[in-house]
Amino acid sequence: MIVSFNKGGKRMEDSEAVGKTNFLEQFIKKGWVGKSLLILLALWVIWQLSQAFMTKPSVFLQQVVNGLQLGFVYALIALGYTMVYGIVRLINFAHGDVFMVGAFVSYYLVSRYQLHLWLSKVAPQTPQVLALIVGTISVILVAMAICALLAFTIERIAYRPLRTAPRISALITAIGVSFFLEYFGALQFVFSPNFTTFKRPFEVVSWAINEKGTQLFKTGTEVPPNSILVSNIFIIIVLTSILLLVLLNYIVMQTRIGKAMRAVAYDKPTARLMGINVDSIISITFGIGAALAGAGGMLYAIAFPQVVFWMGIIPGLKAFVAAVLGGIGSIPGAFVGALIMGQAEVLSASYISTPMRDAISFSILILVLLIRPTGIFGERSTEKA
Amino acid sequence: MMKIQKTSLFFILGAIVFYLIVQYLMSSGLLTTFFTTIILIGGVMAIVSLGLNLIYGFNGQFSLGQWGFYAIGAYTAADITFRWYQMHTAQALVVALLAVVFAGIAFFIVGKVVKAIKDFDVLSIFALYLVVTVFFVYLAVMLGQPLTQPVTAFFMQMPPQVSMQVIYILAVLIAGVLAAEISFIFGLPVLTLGSDYFGIATLGFTIIVKVLLDNSDTLLGFAEMKGARGMVGIPKITTWFWVFLFLLIVVGVVRNLLHSSYGRAIISVREDEIAAKAMGIDVGQYKNLAFVLGSFFAGLAGGLYAHINGFLHPDTFNFIKSFDPMIIIVFGGLGSVTGTVVASFGWALVLEGFLRLILPQGFETWRFVVYPLLLLVMMLLKPNGLFGGVEMPFLKQTVPPLPESLLEEPKKEVSQ
Numbered sequence: 001m002i003v004s005f006n007k008g009g010k011r012m013e014d015s016e017a018v019g020k021t022n023f024l025e026q027f028i029k030k031g032w033v034g035k036s037l038l039i040l041l042a043l044w045v046i047w048q049l050s051q052a053f054m055t056k057p058s059v060f061l062q063q064v065v066n067g068l069q070l071g072f073v074y075a076l077i078a079l080g081y082t083m084v085y086g087i088v089r090l091i092n093f094a095h096g097d098v099f100m101v102g103a104f105v106s107y108y109l110v111s112r113y114q115l116h117l118w119l120s121k122v123a124p125q126t127p128q129v130l131a132l133i134v135g136t137i138s139v140i141l142v143a144m145a146i147c148a149l150l151a152f153t154i155e156r157i158a159y160r161p162l163r164t165a166p167r168i169s170a171l172i173t174a175i176g177v178s179f180f181l182e183y184f185g186a187l188q189f190v191f192s193p194n195f196t197t198f199k200r201p202f203e204v205v206s207w208a209i210n211e212k213g214t215q216l217f218k219t220g221t222e223v224p225p226n227s228i229l230v231s232n233i234f235i236i237i238v239l240t241s242i243l244l245l246v247l248l249n250y251i252v253m254q255t256r257i258g259k260a261m262r263a264v265a266y267d268k269p270t271a272r273l274m275g276i277n278v279d280s281i282i283s284i285t286f287g288i289g290a291a292l293a294g295a296g297g298m299l300y301a302i303a304f305p306q307v308v309f310w311m312g313i314i315p316g317l318k319a320f321v322a323a324v325l326g327g328i329g330s331i332p333g334a335f336v337g338a339l340i341m342g343q344a345e346v347l348s349a350s351y352i353s354t355p356m357r358d359a360i361s362f363s364i365l366i367l368v369l370l371i372r373p374t375g376i377f378g379e380r381s382t383e384k385a
Numbered sequence: 386m387m388k389i390q391k392t393s394l395f396f397i398l399g400a401i402v403f404y405l406i407v408q409y410l411m412s413s414g415l416l417t418t419f420f421t422t423i424i425l426i427g428g429v430m431a432i433v434s435l436g437l438n439l440i441y442g443f444n445g446q447f448s449l450g451q452w453g454f455y456a457i458g459a460y461t462a463a464d465i466t467f468r469w470y471q472m473h474t475a476q477a478l479v480v481a482l483l484a485v486v487f488a489g490i491a492f493f494i495v496g497k498v499v500k501a502i503k504d505f506d507v508l509s510i511f512a513l514y515l516v517v518t519v520f521f522v523y524l525a526v527m528l529g530q531p532l533t534q535p536v537t538a539f540f541m542q543m544p545p546q547v548s549m550q551v552i553y554i555l556a557v558l559i560a561g562v563l564a565a566e567i568s569f570i571f572g573l574p575v576l577t578l579g580s581d582y583f584g585i586a587t588l589g590f591t592i593i594v595k596v597l598l599d600n601s602d603t604l605l606g607f608a609e610m611k612g613a614r615g616m617v618g619i620p621k622i623t624t625w626f627w628v629f630l631f632l633l634i635v636v637g638v639v640r641n642l643l644h645s646s647y648g649r650a651i652i653s654v655r656e657d658e659i660a661a662k663a664m665g666i667d668v669g670q671y672k673n674l675a676f677v678l679g680s681f682f683a684g685l686a687g688g689l690y691a692h693i694n695g696f697l698h699p700d701t702f703n704f705i706k707s708f709d710p711m712i713i714i715v716f717g718g719l720g721s722v723t724g725t726v727v728a729s730f731g732w733a734l735v736l737e738g739f740l741r742l743i744l745p746q747g748f749e750t751w752r753f754v755v756y757p758l759l760l761l762v763m764m765l766l767k768p769n770g771l772f773g774g775v776e777m778p779f780l781k782q783t784v785p786p787l788p789e790s791l792l793e794e795p796k797k798e799v800s801q
Contacts (some may be wrong), residue, residue: 025504027412028502028504028505028509029504029714031506031509032509032510033505033506033508033509033512034505034506034507034508034510034511034512035508036512037508037512037515037516038508049735078673088462089581091581091584091585092751104487114412144714158765161765162764162765165764165768165769166719166769167720168441168447168711168715169715169764169768169769170763172708172712172715172760173760173761173764173765175708175711175712175757175760176757176758176760176764177757177760177761178757179705179756179757179760180754180757180758180761182753183750183753183754183756184754186750186753187751187754188750201625276715291717312706317592317704320585321585321589324582324585325653328581331589339428353604355596355599355600355604356596356600356604358592358593359592359596359597359598362589362590362593363589364590364762365585365589365654366575366586366589366590369575369578369582369585369586370508370574370575370578371508373578373579373582375580
């Protein structure tokens with residue numbers, strides 16, 4: 001960009017043709033000055049992590065498992081960001097708060113009203129486990145549906161009138177919706193401004209995995225040496241996320257709606273000419289994204305059993321960063337980005353610096369953007385620098 | 386004799402009258418301390434938002450990093466005056482001044498090298514600037530230690546009132562320059578990313594700054610900043626005079642810049658980068674100029690803000706608040722200096738003042754419910770802002786209207 005032209009406006013190709021021998025010149029020309037700094041940084045991080053792995057492999061692997069758990073929740077939120085951005089080019093800042101609403105809906109259903117036990121109330125002879133599974137799944141579905149409805153409403157009221165307005169107005173509106181959801185939720189009669197404990201719908205069961213095999217782990221007892229704890233929460237989160245991801249991929253890639261979504265993302269006016277109802281497709285996109293966020297909210301609340309009105313801000317932001325990291329607009333990108341963010345957060349918290357973990361996540365974002373300006377899976381942008 | 390334009394005369398006279406009226410109201414006690422603070426904050430926000438308007442409204446770079454530079458400015462200035470006021474040493478002043486000057490020298494040297502060799506890519510330029518600047522700042526810190534004693538003695542000779550004011554003004558200026566220098570290094574690689582990605586990277590910058598401030602006592606080693614507990618004991622010496630003076634200077638600088646060929650180049654980058662490049666405009670350089678100048682204003686404003694309440698807390702600088710200047714400039718109208726200033730004062734008065742007074746007892750928490758609703762209604766009714774395209778006569782110029790690309794979604798991105 002700035003430096004590729006010399007004073008005369010002539011490209012520097014002639015000097016390239018003349019002197020190819022000078023090592024320093026080649027070093028500079030290939031951009032190795034900047035790259036070497038990054039490589040040094042990467043080596044330092046790898047050294048840190050490998051040392052951590054060498055000294056205590058089980059602790060390290062435990063952290064990786066924790067990071068996966070976090071990453072899968074982030075993935076569910078990130079998908080909503082990436083889909084909405086892919087279609088309307090809007091950074092939907094209210095998405096994190098939809099996630100918060102999902103967590104609160106599940107809190108009300110599970111902890112407050114015990115509605116996850118409906119099957120054993122209706123038909124008391126059903127086995128306990130089956131009733132619990134059906135109940136939890138139905139609670140997740142209700143949370144998803146309510147979040148989808150909320151997103152439909154938000155889209156209808158706040159974003160649709162601004163479809164032709166400047167993009168920044170829509171962004172400010174998104175921020176406004178986000179503030180509204182947060183502070184309305186903070187009111188005493190809505191969600192209350194305090195931390196509320198979330199009572200899980202099921203008991204936590206953990207297994208300790210070590211070289212001797214897998215055994216049930218009783219809470220309160222000492223963790224067996226050199227073992228990794230895996231809880232049923234982790235398994236539920238991973239399974240649910242993968243299931244939803246596969247479902248989403250099926251919807252986007254195989255169904256008519258998915259085809260229409262891709263068409264709208266590609267070219268809105270032409271999609272409209274082809275008889276696609278662009279507005280309803282955008283609404284559906286918002287709805288699907290919000291449903292995923294709702295499921296994520298419930299899973300997050302199960303994993304970290306506490307709900308509070310601002311709980312959506314940081315996970316929402318992290319998920320957004322994950323979406324950008326993976327290449328915003330790309331669904332596998334969001335997934336991979338979220339896993340990276342989860343690992344980055346947990347590993348930097350445990351091995352580099354706990355208070356700096358948010359800063360490190362964002363530094364990773366900036367570094368990735370510098371190396372690949374459109375994210376890991378992003379298409380080449382048409383932006384000119 | 387220089388001919389003064391009628392509009393300039395009116396502007397200056399109007400400004401003086403406005404200043405005097407507000408000053409009279411403040412000193413006569415008609416305005417309570419509460420409202421005085423709000424007006425001061427309004428002025429400070431006006432400076433921050435003008436900086437952002439320069440970056441986004443006039444140059445088209447979607448930046449969310451303004452708040453980070455504001456934070457840097459606030460904490461820098463606060464640390465300098467705090468050490469003088471509470472610890473009676475000019476150490477922070479000397480070190481910061483030297484660091485700023487040495488960083489400037491480093492920029493100059495690296496700039497020469499980069500210009501001479503020409504073959505560097507963006508990342509390499511960034512790495513060079515970073516390494517050399519860090520080295521020079523380290524030198525400055527080393528050199529600052531022996532110089533502290535004589536400088537402190539020099540300031541001690543002055544009457545305490547005078548020395549405090551001098552150090553305060555120096556602190557505010559250093560805060561601005563430091564913010565500008567950091568924005569220069571940060572902007573070098575990040576400005577090449579392009580619109581939304583630039584916004585996200587700058588948002589990341591704001592969050593990184595906030596996290597660093599949260600741990601300023603443990604990680605950065607500034608015990609007096611007290612990390613997440615908040616910094617107390619900063620002298621409360623920002624007066625309406627200083628805020629207004631700086632605001633006036635900033636408005637004047639922005640106005641004159643936009644009237645110059647530099648300003649036209651900055652605006653041309655917003656209109657169409659490719660066309661601007663084709664006209665021989667160094668797009669990268671002008672993006673950087675606007676970004677650095679905008680951040681300079683943010684740093685200045687931070688320095689002023691730190692001395693209003695005498696209290697700084699990292700939560701003031703969290704990323705949620707970083708949308709405030711963005712909201713203000715969109716409210717006031719992108720690319721409108723008048724709108725930005727009016728919206729800043731209006732924002733401070735409505736959000737902090739009237740909403741607190743109007744809402745009945747027991748409904749204080751509704752303030753932030755009403756605020757986003759106001760925001761939504763405003764955006765739905767006037768998506769282009771209050772003063773979009775409207776300007777005071779003094780500030781008016783032959784600026785083309787806002788481009789299609791800012792008013793609609795960019796077509797080229799869709800058609801990829």
